[in-house]
Amino acid sequence: MPEASKNLQEKIRELQKIIYRAVTDLDKCISCGTCVFYCPLKIRVFNNEGKAVTIKTNKSCGGCSVCVKRCKNKAISLIVLRKK
Numbered sequence: 001m002p003e004a005s006k007n008l009q010e011k012i013r014e015l016q017k018i019i020y021r022a023v024t025d026l027d028k029c030i031s032c033g034t035c036v037f038y039c040p041l042k043i044r045v046f047n048n049e050g051k052a053v054t055i056k057t058n059k060s061c062g063g064c065s066v067c068v069k070r071c072k073n074k075a076i077s078l079i080v081l082r083k084k
């Protein structure tokens with residue numbers, strides 16, 4: 001296998017080990033719905049208290065940061081975890 005392809009395969013394997021979590025600071029969320037509207041995977045929803053949270057579905061957060069950037073109240077943090 002050419003060296004460039006090997007490096008690319010290695011990079012893909014590394015990226016597959018990364019897990020993203022978009023976590024809401026519930027005290028800062030003003031329930032505007034912007035993140036719910038813009039999340040491309042539709043995994044941001046309102047909880048029972050009307051605050052926006054990320055739910056677990058068969059689609060995992062892709063770490064695109066759209067919700068983080070769109071939230072005017074800076075209520076969302078993107079946490080990067082690594083699978084063992």
Ligand code: SF4
Binds near residue numbers: 028034036
């Ligand atoms: S964009 Fe921010 S303030 Fe608005 S619903 Fe989402 S987390 Fe809450």
Ligand code: SF4
Binds near residue numbers: 038039041060061065
């Ligand atoms: S980072 Fe992207 S995929 Fe993940 S919850 Fe936010 S908008 Fe959705």
